[in-house]
Amino acid sequence: MKVRAGMMRWWCKMSDPILEFNNVDIEYQTRGDNAVHAVNDATFTIDEHDYFGLVGESGCGKSTIADAIVGGLDDNGEISSGTIRYKGTEIQNYSESQFNKEIRWKEISVIPQSSMNSLDPVMKLSQQAVEIAKYHTDLSKAEAIDRLRELFDVVGLSESRIHDYPHQFSGGMQQRAIIAFSLFLQPSLIIADEPTTALDVIMQDQILDHINSLKEEWEISMLMITHDISVVFENCDTMAVMHGGQIAEAGNVVDLFDRPRHPYAILLQNAFPDVRYPDRELAVIEGHPPQLREKPDFCTFADRCPWSIAECYEGAPDPQSVEGDEDHQAWCIRANEMDELAADHLTKPAEGRSILEDIQ
Template sequence: MSEPILEFDDVDIEYSTRGDNAVHAVNDASFAIEEHDYFGLVGESGCGKSTIADAIVGGLDENGEVTSGAIRFKGKEIQDYSEKQFNKEIRWKEISVIPQSSMNSLDPVMKLSQQAVEMAKYHTDLSKAEAVDRLRDLFDVVGLSESRIHDYPHQFSGGMQQRAIIAFSLFLRPSLIIADEPTTALDVIMQDQILDHINELKDDWNISMLMITHDISVVFENCDSMAVMHGGQVAEAGSTVDVFDRPRHPYAILLQNAFPDVRYPDRELAVIEGHPPQLREKPDFCTFADRCPWSTDECYDGAPDPQPIEGDESHMAWCVRAHEMEELAAEHLEKPPEASSILEGSR
């Protein structure tokens, strides 16, 4: 098996604050993204998803720091890269970002063609004409009229701006794209169109993608593999079908059962009570324990280690009761429809 394009290996990320305490935003996080893989990262707001994205491209705020563990891109550790190294070796060239807000990512006083020329000037040997031609080709890829490359951002609708951002994310032909809530603030029709364009890139461009979202349905329909986060910890990771059909972490189970399906309108949805903990200290317990209907004293005796599900190390759950969760959940919850049926119905 080839080496993963991106690996998180027991990564801790902290934000310093006034006083002695720090915010332990991400704790012992581990997952891997294979080449040509679309990987989804799911969880509630504040669970650490965007912090992980920022760490990958060296975009943490000044008070943020990777304090332990390793982030490897193509086998090379990058967590201690300087700003200069990130700019020279990683950003845009190897890893590009589709941010949540396209409006804040495009220069409002420059035509898009001018922005492409500026990007080419600092990162490539392309001439101005070649840079404009490349942007023209990419507009065609994302479904925008090539004639619009000389327009200003304000002349585009929100959905068109998001497509333009996708075009710019491809401009330097990166190996990995991070899509951080790529359909936020778009209506459902435009969301579907944007996701269609993102999916078309997979085979045409041979890229990998980290898709960050709170919308688990987006991951189920668009990603090959995924991880579920809660309270700064990875709760479960594996193929999308495995995590959907065989969830073994209580949070992943309840999250699924909170997901409505139009084909089963009478199915009772689960409610996840409570709130994630305030991470002022590194948690030495499962951060879902206080909200978990199946927690025991053992859940507070240390941060959980990953448990391979049925001997499959590609499917891991960070739960001390992972191997009995199927039976425990079956006693209390209605089993949701399987991923294979949902994916088939969405096509």
């Protein structure tokens, strides 16, 4: 596993957070009076110029959080409580017109899961750039095309391809084109939702290289959403692990790599192979997350957790500081026991240094 150059700077706090997600509940109404409580009491912060990873299995609420940030929830979805602050301003109650005018593209842009469904198949890419500029900027047609040409160079595409149609690009080239469009209005925050889905491993690495190069060149922040915890360890500065609509653990990637303290974070990390330990038996997380037809008043991982006790079902867990570190939080009542309880699943770093430093 490679370690990116910027990843070890997690301790360099910038100014005010660019995004604050505070105690947010998100529900989807279904037929009748029923609701699915997709996200429950979720809290995390993304600092300026921070690459933040949100990881968890499919259906845990990751993409719902991304949709909520840009006002993209389905018609049956709503933020029922909590606040979302972008650059200090609450945006959770913004109207569609407010999101279009103040947030989308120019402040927060999105690299979606499927690039092939995000580009208009009957319009040349240059035409699509002109449309974006028409509705969101004062750029002329020529200026919009020139900007797209510059961004194609940034993401490693030939400038001569700006007048091609999407079907003339490979999947990896389409994804790079989407990255170019995400930068078009020079946003402060980019949400990358499974940005390497459906790409082969070589193209995945190239796309991640392009995403990481933006950090120094464009001074942006990133919310990277993925089910692959190794991608987060490799590319992000801080992170949160989700399970069943709840945040399970949050902190900088070094701490969550070296000192995971939520059972789900521990088992998830050990479910991925590690080239340093080729003979290690991979962890298996048995069972399924709850259906969340009611707001959970328990730890949603309790049924799957090998270390759960009766108290795990007696209330949704509050965050616990790991070993007194306020920047490393685990939503588990046994967080500070996990070092002993899960000893067989934890790999200890060399004394005085991080395993990530050893890999680097």
